[in-house]
Amino acid sequence: MALGQLQNPKSKLQNSLTIQISTLKRQSPSPAGLVGGCLRVVGPRFVGTLRSAFASFSLLRSEFAGPIFDSMPFQTTLTHYYARRAREYEQIYQRTERQEDLQNLRERILATFAGKHVLEIACGTGFWTEVLAGCAASVTATDMSEQMLAIARAKQLDPGVVTLAQADAYALPGFRRHFNAGLAGFWWSHVPKGRLPGFLHDFHRSFVPGSTIMFVDNVFVEGSSTPISRRDGDGNTWQMRRLQDGSTHEVPKNFPTEPEIRATLAGLATEVKIEFLKYYWVLTYTAGHHA
Numbered sequence: 214m215a216l217g218q219l220q221n222p223k224s225k226l227q228n229s230l231t232i233q234i235s236t237l238k239r240q241s242p243s244p245a246g247l248v249g250g251c252l253r254v255v256g257p258r259f260v261g262t263l264r265s266a267f268a269s270f271s272l273l274r275s276e277f278a279g280p281i282f283d284s285m286p287f288q289t290t291l292t293h294y295y296a297r298r299a300r301e302y303e304q305i306y307q308r309t310e311r312q313e314d315l316q317n318l319r320e321r322i323l324a325t326f327a328g329k330h331v332l333e334i335a336c337g338t339g340f341w342t343e344v345l346a347g348c349a350a351s352v353t354a355t356d357m358s359e360q361m362l363a364i365a366r367a368k369q370l371d372p373g374v375v376t377l378a379q380a381d382a383y384a385l386p387g388f389r390r391h392f393n394a395g396l397a398g399f400w401w402s403h404v405p406k407g408r409l410p411g412f413l414h415d416f417h418r419s420f421v422p423g424s425t426i427m428f429v430d431n432v433f434v435e436g437s438s439t440p441i442s443r444r445d446g447d448g449n450t451w452q453m454r455r456l457q458d459g460s461t462h463e464v465p466k467n468f469p470t471e472p473e474i475r476a477t478l479a480g481l482a483t484e485v486k487i488e489f490l491k492y493y494w495v496l497t498y499t500a501g502h503h504a
């Protein structure tokens with residue numbers, strides 16, 4: 214897929230190098246330490262070998278996920294978690310009590326994106342891509358996880374409308390700025406608070422001035438949401454999530470208030486509208502212009 218090839222090759226290398234640095238800091242005889250030793254031997258010039266080491270590290274990490282990896286970069290851990298969750302992901306959309314809210318979201322998406330050229334990031338299994346396919350002029354839906362994208366591809370959405378491609382939401386390829394609308398479902402909550410303004414600034418570069426952007430995300434509902442396991446020093450909240458294969462993963466998941474969302478968008482957006490449903494919040498705004 215051509216768009217997949219557009220992915221910024223630096224981003225993967227940077228991820229690998231970040232992991233290398235994090236790993237080298239560890240002196241314990243943990244699996245991470247063992248891989249750190251391996252990385253020390255191969256050196257940063259041998260990118261292919263480094264990537265193999267990274268793959269081994271991901272495997273080891275999948276077996277030993279837990280608090281020892283807390284200092285790993287957010288996005289790498291998150292991508293790994295979702296890759297592993299891909300096959301069971303859409304169960305979250307089958308919960309009976311959420312159907313009314315989900316229908317509400319569907320209608321908003323249909324109304325907002327009708328006739329638009331949409332860039333969707335972190336599209337996952339393409340649950341919302343399918344809705345976009347029914348109303349938008351074109352949809353480019355991207356995600357970091359090939360496992361997620363494989364499920365989206367299996368939906369066989371109209372290829373005349375939908376293009377699926379792998380892309381890191383933090384390092385989007387140059388799309389020639391032809392999009393006039395953007396969608397991100399359940400992504401804002403996973404972006405570290407301190408990283409949101411920079412992420413939004415870069416994200417907006419993919420759009421023509423005046424584009425409509427929508428973020429949809431979860432409201433924390435006691436008894437329904439996964440409990441918060443801890444709050445880190447930067448104010449991000451985390452959840453311990455268990456997958457059907459028995460693995461557990463600590464995942465960043467923030468539940469911002471309306472004032473927090475508005476403050477984050479200061480200087481980046483106009484016409485900001487935020488609505489809180491029972492289980493979800495919906496943010497729409499007009500993206501600010503960027504050079």
Ligand SMILES: C[S@@+](CC[C@H](N)C(=O)[O-])C[C@H]1O[C@@H](n2cnc3c(N)ncnc32)[C@H](O)[C@@H]1O
Nearest residue numbers: 288292295335336337356357358381382398399
């Ligand atoms: C909560 S899921 C949302 C999926 C979809 N948007 C939806 O609403 O059903 C978060 C998605 O973010 C993806 N992801 C994680 N890290 C990413 C990154 N750095 N860039 C792009 N996508 C990423 C995961 O693979 C996963 O599909």
